[in-house]
Amino acid sequence: MDRSGTSPAHGRKRSTRLFALAGAALLALTVSACGGEAEEQAAVEPAAVSQEDLTKLPDATTFGTVEGAPSDPGGESTGRVVHPKKDLVVYKAVNGEPFAKLPTRQMGSPTWVPVVAEQGEWVQVLLPTRPNGASGWIHASDADLESAENTFAVNVDRENFEIEITENGESIGTWTIGIGTNEHPTPEGRAYIIASIEETVNDYSPIVLPLSYHSDSHETFGGGPGTVGIHTWPDDSFVGQANSDGCIRVTQEALDELVKLPLGTIVNIV
Amino acid sequence: MSKKRLAMAGVGALSAVLTAGVLIAPAASATGGENSAFAIAADGLLKVAKTPFVDDTNGASEESVAHLDVPENLLDVRALNARAGDGYAKASIADVRVDISALPDLGLNLAKPLVAAEAIEASCDNGVASSSVAAASVAGIALDVTAPANTAVEVPGLASVTLNKQVTNEDGSTTVTALSVEVNNLQTLDLASATCSKAGDDDGEEPTTPPTDDNGDDGDNGGDHGDDNGSDDGGSGSQSGHAPTPTPVKAHLDVTG
Known part of the structure; x- marks a missing residue:
């Protein structure tokens, strides 16, 4: 299921918009790395992903392997889980490169993934794929994401x-x-x-x-x-x-x- | 590379595939469930059993094959995946290269691979089918990423190429095949095929939402979710009820015992 290497053109295709957002995204990442407040960068919208690029993204299931996914950052649990109501794009970072799709089901059960970090309207979630500890960012302001508390x-x-x-x-x-x-x-x-x-x-x-x-x-x-x-x-x-x-x-x-x-x-x- | 050599390779390829055990025809599939999927199948001079094939006879099921190739570059595909369950099915395949036009008996004389694509997928959900292809071509003719159902692609020398082929089956289920090729009545090739019916219960939406007990009103029942990192308007996600107790779903997955 390693298809992450098949779409090197992503960066080029999302040209102007990505450029415009790159500064903000970089700043957001920097702040995130320091564990500080990141509200100012919360409004960063994900770059549009074309249907063609979507098709190239591997599904994040237990049968999948993703390469280049950020590792679980560790730290305290947020106590929050989210469920995608439709296939959602998973990014390497806030407004980063897309590398996977998170489907709505896992082995017939509805997909629920734990949130391990939050940054404005983005959440970092753990993925069910190889390698162990793979994670990714999804844009959570989307009405297609259901959120719940898990104690x-x-x-x-x-x-x-x-x-x-x-x-x-x-x-x-x-x-x-x-x-x-x-x-x-x-x-x-x-x-x-x-x-x-x-x-x-x-x-x-x-x-x-x-x-x-x-x-x-x-x-x-x-x-x-x-x-x-x-x-x-x-x-x-x-x-x-x-x-x-x-x-x-x-x-x-x-x-x-x-x-x-x-x-x-x-x-x-x- | 001579055509004669390739023809020999075609035979060898088939036996190699069978001895490899990857493509043994899935006997269990004969009865079949209502929902099923496979990433690739070929019949004719080159035979490839539906691979990987899953159906929902035993509940939700998923299979993957990392790489499938046939010697002499007749076929080279990766990341084959198929999954199916109650009311849904999906198949996907990546890095597709099919060059069986090199088999002389097919009567093809193509300068380009019969099929090339970075990714192909077909999805069926509660009876609604869709498919898409990425960087895909047939005999060098570029294909649209998405196409209306049953879009015929004109390829001189090929009998039939259908993009987003959709069929309603006798049992009412729907089958979508992202790319279906037939060559001179001698060869068929199906890439990414998914068959589904409407979900047995309800409307296909699994019991995801009903929280366990204490918040029948949708979500925002005060309590303790207001502390979720204070991000501006709490806009991330929708509501924050308690996560639901899962309903076990009939499925089969070999975990590590």
Whole structure:
């Protein structure tokens, strides 16, 4: 799904308007990098993207790979998730180069992505693609973006084989889990829940919660792209063990709570 | 490069493709779901099974193939993707180069590739179809990025080239194929095809909006969202209710166990 290299003409095509906006965008970026207030630059509108350029942009799904995407900047969660009501363009920066489209669905579930930074009418969101931690900016003043508050988060402590759900920062439950082997470790980082799947083929778990992260050691797995998921397991052999292929195995009791979490909920894996 | 050599390559290409296992005809597709998609298919002197092919027999499904090529430059395509689910389907493909005119039995004598494109995609959503192509050409003739349904493209020497081909199927579903080529009744080539019907429940909009419990009135119920970084008019996004509890959706995805 790497198509980011196929459209070097973007910059040239968006000539005059981009030029006019470049100064403001640069300033906005500078301010953003310092973590300061950026209201003055809030009015920066995205450069128009032609239908032809849109066609070239890869879809940001768990099957996709995007190159040149900004990495997750880290920092505190904004507690906000957004849902595109139509395919939205994802930019490398505020008014930066477009590099992907964010579709309205992920594996049949509505797309909800966590907001990790905000700058005026732009939001930086985490993406479900490879590489792990890929993010991008979308223009949020668009009426095609639905926004909601998410007070939940999940913490995964691999060393202690523990998963925790928090609400407003307060722990509301912890459970013992299983994680990936040393050969196929559960990747570390700030992932999020991309979909809620009532699995129709694999029978090890009634519900599977695929995460935005992918295995570093499995380029593909089964017929899938190596997506790391949270799910249960038919027996207790996983509890407190590192014996999965990278997924996070949880007890049914834990899964029963995890499936209630909104899509886009952050899963911090340490 | 002689035509004879290319003709030999055509045969070799087919066997190579089959042994590679990438293009094994998807047996499960025979029954098919109402919604389906594939990125490429060819029949005739060059045979390529629908690749990747997905349908919604097992719920939402998606597949990708990074790169598909046939030796001797007969075919070289990348980033093939297909996905389908209740009421939707989409197929896309990138860096397309199809040069099967080099097969002498086709009776083609083209100076340019039969098809070249940077990207091609077809999408079908709740029965509404669309498609687009980027930097695309057929036998060197540039194609419009978007075209009305069933736009015929005149290419001397080719039997039929249809852009944004749309068909209503017997079951009421709609199939859109971004680019469909037929050569002298000897070869067909379909690039980016999506078939969908109207969503089984409701109107195709998944249960995205209804927040869980406490804000039946749309969103701005005071509370604690006013602190979202103070950006000028709170104009980012629309409203800020609580994020909804997801409804599990029937689907199949092989995660890393």
